[in-house]
Amino acid sequence: MLILVIVSGLVTFAACSVVNVASRLRGDMSTDVSCKEAVEFAMAELPDRASHAKCESHGVMDRSYRGTWLMPQADVETWVTRYFPDREPPSATGMPSACAGDLCVTVHRDPMAETTKGAYDIGLDIRFTPDGTAHVSYSSTDY
Template sequence: MAVRRDGRGRTRWGLVAALLAVPALLVLVPFAWFVWAFATSDFPLGGGKEDVSCEEALHFGGAQLPAGAYDTDCETQSWMDTYYGGTFRMPRAGVRDWLATLSPQGPQPGATGCDHGADLCLNLDAADSVLPPGAAAAAVTVNVTYENATTARVRWSAFTM
């Protein structure tokens, strides 16, 4: 009895392997990227901190850098929410006037509810409708520490929720 060798009835393993490899690659490549991203990054899904100008950081919260400000250091971070924050120094004599521009109709700066070590603070949020005009943030927090008789260190944060 002769065996037919015309190809009918035989499995074409090369074609089967190719068809099975495509779905496997569609699953394995994203999985490998996911594992690599989490193993090599502090922010695998994005949202790492970036340095920005303090003018940009304060503008997000509806404020301007006060006259005489120096030693500025600001950053932003965003992923699901957006955060701007930073520090700067300014003349101590101008602190209350600058804070008054942030909340002309809202709460006055005080010493209650401040971060540890702060001498003066102001906490504003959209829920109380007291954010500065033009603010893109949902909340603004300012903590002031008097370093000496002439200098104040300001810690600023503005963020969405």
């Protein structure tokens, strides 16, 4: 019985290793994570009424997170103001931007500052829909 348990454990370990190596060979270094973890990396909290949240982590030594979720449009400004008071001012109308949303939030934090923990660069691309829903795309990195 003990030999069966050991062999079973070795087979499981080998299968996980093969999957892990295969994903690295493809260049897929992403790992599904909770959006709570992803947003906490930016020193924030996931909005209380967020739904359909899906997030992933990238990198081994340096970290980055990406994610999407839905939230009520009415909650967006309060949430952004609370957690990202250090956001950059919006781009001038007509200026090129990587953000295609109705609200674009960009934060660059000084990696050498004592108050910076986690992400140095944070981006939110938020699109509003007529039904009052906000579609949030989130990214953050520490490099």
